[in-house]
Amino acid sequence: MENGNLHIYTAGGACVTSLGMNLEENIANIKAGKSGIHKHEDKNLSAEAFYGAIINKEKLEKAFNLTVYKGIFTTLEKMFLIALKDVLNDYQAYVNEDCGIIFSMTKGNIDDLSSDSPNYLHDLAQKVSRTIGMKNEAIVLSNACVSGIMAVSVAKRLIHTGLYKHCLVVGGDIFSRFVFSGFQSFQAVSNEPCKPYDKDRDGITLGEAAAAIFVSKDKSVFGTKTVYEIVGEGSINDANHISGPSRTGEGLFQSVKSAIDEAGIEAKEIDCISSHGTATMYNDEMEAQAFNRIDLQDIPVFSLKACYGHTLGAAGLLEAVVSLRFADENLIPPSFNYKEHGLTLPLNINTEVQKKDINYVLKTASGFGGSNTAVIFKKV
Amino acid sequence: MEYNITNYCNIKDNKIFHNGQEIYRNKGELPFLDFIKGAYKELEIAYPKFYKMDSLSKLSLIASSVLLDNYKEELDEKMAIVLSNRSGCIDIDRIHQTNIDEDGIAGARPANFVYTLPNISLGEISIKYQLRSENSFFIFDSFNPNFLIAYSKSLINLKKCNSLLVGWVEVNEEAYNGFLFMIEPKPGMELTEKKLLELI
Numbered sequence: 001m002e003n004g005n006l007h008i009y010t011a012g013g014a015c016v017t018s019l020g021m022n023l024e025e026n027i028a029n030i031k032a033g034k035s036g037i038h039k040h041e042d043k044n045l046s047a048e049a050f051y052g053a054i055i056n057k058e059k060l061e062k063a064f065n066l067t068v069y070k071g072i073f074t075t076l077e078k079m080f081l082i083a084l085k086d087v088l089n090d091y092q093a094y095v096n097e098d099c100g101i102i103f104s105m106t107k108g109n110i111d112d113l114s115s116d117s118p119n120y121l122h123d124l125a126q127k128v129s130r131t132i133g134m135k136n137e138a139i140v141l142s143n144a145c146v147s148g149i150m151a152v153s154v155a156k157r158l159i160h161t162g163l164y165k166h167c168l169v170v171g172g173d174i175f176s177r178f179v180f181s182g183f184q185s186f187q188a189v190s191n192e193p194c195k196p197y198d199k200d201r202d203g204i205t206l207g208e209a210a211a212a213i214f215v216s217k218d219k220s221v222f223g224t225k226t227v228y229e230i231v232g233e234g235s236i237n238d239a240n241h242i243s244g245p246s247r248t249g250e251g252l253f254q255s256v257k258s259a260i261d262e263a264g265i266e267a268k269e270i271d272c273i274s275s276h277g278t279a280t281m282y283n284d285e286m287e288a289q290a291f292n293r294i295d296l297q298d299i300p301v302f303s304l305k306a307c308y309g310h311t312l313g314a315a316g317l318l319e320a321v322v323s324l325r326f327a328d329e330n331l332i333p334p335s336f337n338y339k340e341h342g343l344t345l346p347l348n349i350n351t352e353v354q355k356k357d358i359n360y361v362l363k364t365a366s367g368f369g370g371s372n373t374a375v376i377f378k379k380v
Numbered sequence: 381m382e383y384n385i386t387n388y389c390n391i392k393d394n395k396i397f398h399n400g401q402e403i404y405r406n407k408g409e410l411p412f413l414d415f416i417k418g419a420y421k422e423l424e425i426a427y428p429k430f431y432k433m434d435s436l437s438k439l440s441l442i443a444s445s446v447l448l449d450n451y452k453e454e455l456d457e458k459m460a461i462v463l464s465n466r467s468g469c470i471d472i473d474r475i476h477q478t479n480i481d482e483d484g485i486a487g488a489r490p491a492n493f494v495y496t497l498p499n500i501s502l503g504e505i506s507i508k509y510q511l512r513s514e515n516s517f518f519i520f521d522s523f524n525p526n527f528l529i530a531y532s533k534s535l536i537n538l539k540k541c542n543s544l545l546v547g548w549v550e551v552n553e554e555a556y557n558g559f560l561f562m563i564e565p566k567p568g569m570e571l572t573e574k575k576l577l578e579l580i
């Protein structure tokens with residue numbers, strides 16, 4: 001196999017969320033038991049009050065003004081730029097013709113669509129990319145709710161095939177009326193903060209965020225940071241339904257299996273699972289089916305959706321960045337709002353910050369279109 | 381075995397081609413949705429879910445049907461699907477946006493909203509052909525053969541698949557261009573940027 005012995009790594013990362021303008025602020029807030037989900041009244045988004053994980057725009061402006069970037073940018077573009085700036089602080093020297101940039105997003109500047117702006121995702125990506133001085137053309141992955149974590153797979157794949165030596169990976173989406181109204185029409189939005197895996201869960205809470213990470217085949221670029229190798233990954237479609245997950249969790253099962261096989265490990269070697277856990281009845285049950293089929297039911301699992309809501313194109317990447325930052329300290333983050341087990345099969349839901357030697361972290365996601373992704377990170 | 385381009389389909393200028401041969405021509409200058417419905421009927425695709433799809437999924441489904449319905453051997457159920465375009469699913473985005481602009485949240489319809497993600501078109505192909513396989517949707521400014529070749533090769537090298545259905549499925553109101561091709565470890569046309577630019 002070409003490039004068979006190539007190893008591909010990541011470390012650190014950055015995020016801009018309802019819980020803070022940088023990763024450390026986010027980690028401190030989660031450790032303090034805080035969630036970014038609050039009740040909001042905003043007539044531009046919804047006629048009635050609603051729960052959402054929404055970024056404080058004053059804080060966003062302040063954080064953006066601390067960056068070196070000048071120009072007119074939308075909220076989403078600012079979120080991308082703040083997250084990217086934090087990553088570039090460490091890797092600016094490697095942002096050259098050997099470095100690619102992969103954007104993960106679902107709807108881009110969708111709130112501008114009503115004002116007849118065309119909203120082309122690639123134009124947005126290219127604008128952000130040029131602003132930070134990238135030379136190579138931006139690549140946009142738009143695979144629904146798996147995009148964020150799948151973008152890490154795409155970076156690994158492109159480095160593996162020799163297209164780049166390094167990749168910036170960045171994911172983001174805003175809280176929009178477009179998406180909120182759509183999920184409401186599906187009756188998929190909870191009237192309370194979402195409760196992943198709980199018996200009383202009744203739907204998602206939406207959120208907004210951006211996250212970024214650097215991926216490289218050169219371990220030395222990460223300096224003294226705790227480094228993770230991307231040892232296995234897979235993104236397999238359910239081929240079952242466009243808006244509902246497979247009842248047997250077939251696509252997720254096969255995605256995790258693809259990742260485990262590539263990593264060459266046993267399922268029981270995984271130390272924790274950063275799951276998708278949207279808190280819809282179907283999604284959480286589907287994950288229980290898939291994880292049990294692969295014998296992962298005893299491994300501590302947590303959903304960060306009760307912290308951040310569902311942040312769409314950012315979700316998988318944000319949750320990976322946060323999970324790895326906890327893993328740096330050999331900690332497993334908590335899954336909030338879980339009280340009584342609400343699945344037909346067992347899962348080991350981790351509700352408190354827990355100390356454990358972490359070597360392998362499994363990140364999964366599933367989404368519309370029958371999409372699923374699994375990525376395994378190994379601490380090296 | 382070398383991986384080559386073994387089959388391809390073009391949908392453009394009111395015509396559909398299979399491996400370069402015209403198989404459907406629209407009579408007159410119909411709007412895209414009438415053109416693609418005409419093709420669906422005349423090519424006897426017989427897949428009634430087609431009617432509820434958005435324009436992007438309709439274009440993708442017809443292009444994949446031309447290739448896969450006419451495929452002589454058993455389909456590789458691990459065949460990866462890699463699609464790309466410029467406008468995402470902008471037609472259905474506009475419909476959903478108009479609905480909520482006019483009637484607020486009450487105007488939002490699940491049957492429209494579900495198609496407001498471009499990768500739904502991958503899901504539709506996966507369902508029709510029962511392909512439980514790698515699937516990715518990318519957005520570029522224009523057709524990017526270099527990237528599609530590199531990404532396809534990475535999936536093959538990493539043993540994620542042994543064949544692929546790849547292409548460009550762009551539709552934005554009346555501007556459309558569908559180009560799907562199969563990559564297999566069989567004799568065929570050389571998988572190069574130059575060749576793909578020739579075929580699109």
